[in-house]
Amino acid sequence: MNLAKSTYQRIVLVSRPKGMPTEENFELQTLPQPSPDSLGEDEVLVSNHYLSLDPYMRGRMSALKSYAPSQLLNETMIGATAGEVVASNYAGLKKGDTVTGHLGWAEMGVINGQQLRRIDTENIPLSAHLGILGMPGVTAWYGVNVILNAQPGQTLLVSAAGGAVGSVVGQLAKLKGCRVVGIAGGAEKCRHAIEHQGFDACIDYKQMGSKDLDKEFVLALSQAAPEGIDLLFENVGSSGFDAALACLNPHAKIALCGMVAGYNSRAEPLKNAGKLLTMRATLQGFIITEQLDSWPQAIAELTELVINKKLACRETVAAGLAAAPGAFIGMLNGQNLGKQLVRLAD
């Protein structure tokens, strides 16, 4: 084994953020590489090429009770990865296979082979398996198809429209024949949504003054969705969610996927919850990892759409593990366009 490769890097959480995370919450560590000889039964040594950064990680960094256990301090930050098998004691995988798994913020790792998924990188780039064909894509698919059951002619609103989930939601809804309106932060994201992902309209919330944000948001929505909102895929919460409630049509459906506005600070309270009653709305909060039965169909359909170029796939890629904390903080601030990844190896 080459001496230069005898170590690898990982990032651990050393303190829990108060509000927005900072670089100081993380620590980059250098560890000796696991030896292929040390692998136990069914274990696999994986070299990670890409790390996925996702908003749910912020929730795990808190000690608060949530739908999943907290990230432990001084342990490798959790996260989905895509990479290549270096050595395998698992019958289903061999050296050179490309796989996805949850190896965390680390350049390599050892994991039971049953927890890896072998993936096709002939027709589809490795990184796409963490985005449009990974959790964000399946989340979008489930919301649009199962919870919202989008139908032609309906108006669908999606927040964080420039993000990994929102950009797929909009495209899937367009394929279903919906009128699609997005909310995103920044002119470039809005332009991209309209020009490259087929959105009919996109509201740039960063263009809004803050004097009477509620009223401004409702006005913008009623212009972008003059016939009202039938379907809402909510990723953000706060003022945009509240304004969307004000514009709901009767029997509107809401897929509540994220409330990222409240992850780092107290979310704005909702003023228009009464609309859920007067519009006889249905709302469902969901976590895609609880819907494992839907994954095979979702991935099969998404794969076909990607191969047939019916879905555009946009990524923002940071270079090197050391860039992960900054990229993560940037993502929470909405600086990414599409799926936020970190490239760990070529």
Add this chain to the structure above:
Amino acid sequence: MNLAKSTYQRIVLVSRPKGMPTEENFELQTLPQPSPDSLGEDEVLVSNHYLSLDPYMRGRMSALKSYAPSQLLNETMIGATAGEVVASNYAGLKKGDTVTGHLGWAEMGVINGQQLRRIDTENIPLSAHLGILGMPGVTAWYGVNVILNAQPGQTLLVSAAGGAVGSVVGQLAKLKGCRVVGIAGGAEKCRHAIEHQGFDACIDYKQMGSKDLDKEFVLALSQAAPEGIDLLFENVGSSGFDAALACLNPHAKIALCGMVAGYNSRAEPLKNAGKLLTMRATLQGFIITEQLDSWPQAIAELTELVINKKLACRETVAAGLAAAPGAFIGMLNGQNLGKQLVRLAD
């Protein structure tokens, strides 16, 4: 015809309330009785014995867009009634039949016979057809059975537990084997819910100080429902709803039936909407008049339960049409116990 009976009284809305309605919004009018000879094809003249007073009426009194058209000014206030046929040109009904219908705040009225429902008053008192076997009972049945699908061992919370809907919700959920917790205003309502309607616990929100109402509510709920809330039947909105959200269990279900706290004033904004996501809750706003398919089954089941004395039926009855505005305002202030009615004739 007796001269003393040649007139009847009705109440019209003469101005739209700002906030809580006042007596001045209503006007009692005396009109000549319709003559049986003047009835058109299929028309029926009904003498109303009971008028139902319901929170939805407050919504109709506003000019705001809601799920139903506004009550017109200077027209008879809308409302459900139970009474007796005086004369009939409709083949399906004859003089002396007891019926329910929507004849409004009036001692009598003329209506197409197809819009009346003939009811059994041999085994069941006339007034019950406006309450436990009328809209409030069907609302409770639909929420408990269809939306919440209550199961043995689940904890169900219902607000306005002393009201026409809430008291039936609690009893139906007990019959399903749930642990039932109520929220009601006043010690008498709470005592009644526990002693006569089988509630396991009931929180008297009027006992709460207002210093930190949110915290006090959550504390009270966590004591009354130590295992958390699986099912929520929400009639009120505001602080109690918010506190309930804070205590939801994973995969909780919410039937959103009313937001009466916001009918007369701006509702308190919801601080805990994020729980809908983290608990993967399902919420459905509903209006029972849109679920007509469910009425026959609901009424059949409720009738059997009432006849078999499995459901207790509590009413607050005001005497005479002139008392209706005061009784309505009292109901909005939570002064009624069970179904609020006005007796118009004996």
